[in-house]
Amino acid sequence: xxxxxxxxxxLSIQEGENATMNCSYKTSINNLQWYRQNxxxxxxxxxxxxxxxxEKHSGxxxxxxxxxxxxxxxxxxxxxxxDTASYFCATDGAGANNLFFGTGTRLTVIP
Amino acid sequence: EAGVVQSPxxxxxxxxxxxxxxxNPISGHNxxxxxxxxxxxxxxxxxxxxxxxxxxxxxxxxxxxSAERLKGVDSTLKIQPAELGDSAVYLCASSSRxxxxxxFGAGTRLSVL
Numbered sequence: 001x002x003x004x005x006x007x008x009x010x011l012s013i014q015e016g017e018n019a020t021m022n023c024s025y026k027t028s029i030n031n032l033q034w035y036r037q038n039x040x041x042x043x044x045x046x047x048x049x050x051x052x053x054x055e056k057h058s059g060x061x062x063x064x065x066x067x068x069x070x071x072x073x074x075x076x077x078x079x080x081x082x083d084t085a086s087y088f089c090a091t092d093g094a095g096a097n098n099l100f101f102g103t104g105t106r107l108t109v110i111p
Numbered sequence: 112e113a114g115v116v117q118s119p120x121x122x123x124x125x126x127x128x129x130x131x132x133x134x135n136p137i138s139g140h141n142x143x144x145x146x147x148x149x150x151x152x153x154x155x156x157x158x159x160x161x162x163x164x165x166x167x168x169x170x171x172x173x174x175x176x177s178a179e180r181l182k183g184v185d186s187t188l189k190i191q192p193a194e195l196g197d198s199a200v201y202l203c204a205s206s207s208r209x210x211x212x213x214x215f216g217a218g219t220r221l222s223v224l
Contacts, residue, residue, distance in 0.1 A: 004153075042117075097209050103151075
């Protein structure tokens, strides 16, 4: 079974708006990663946040992590049509050597 | 730097036929992963290699699936015989070390008829 669950499953916004996706997971972790997948393509790494970090930024991306609630959020600011993709969170699970991916949020940015 | 290369991109076969997927990881990456991705789902690990050793194959259906990574570089994933339920995207990924960022290939989309 997959470790993470993303919410919402699908999100549709206008270009220029912000998009927020949430991820909940079940066990303690060493780090949490977010990946993007364009239709018909492989996954592309976006950002990694360690369990002792609370917030991390990369360009238009902002990730937060709340280990007490076992949840993370990904914020994409000033969205563009090119941001249309599926977004997955992935956790390693403390003591585990593999990544466990969530079910993903499908983001559609309307031009 | 070349990314992870997978071939073929698409494969259509009839059930009970064999099929093989090939993956060339990023040069120097010791860890290689094969994932299965069903439509609308996230990737699920099938097998992980550290160099040429399969260190985690607990999720690989060993009655019909096999994999190898000769010389610790390229890898092949095989299904024999294929079943209708095997229709999915098979993704290969590599990383420089365990626990670091994974780099994915474009995947092979398998359709079993």
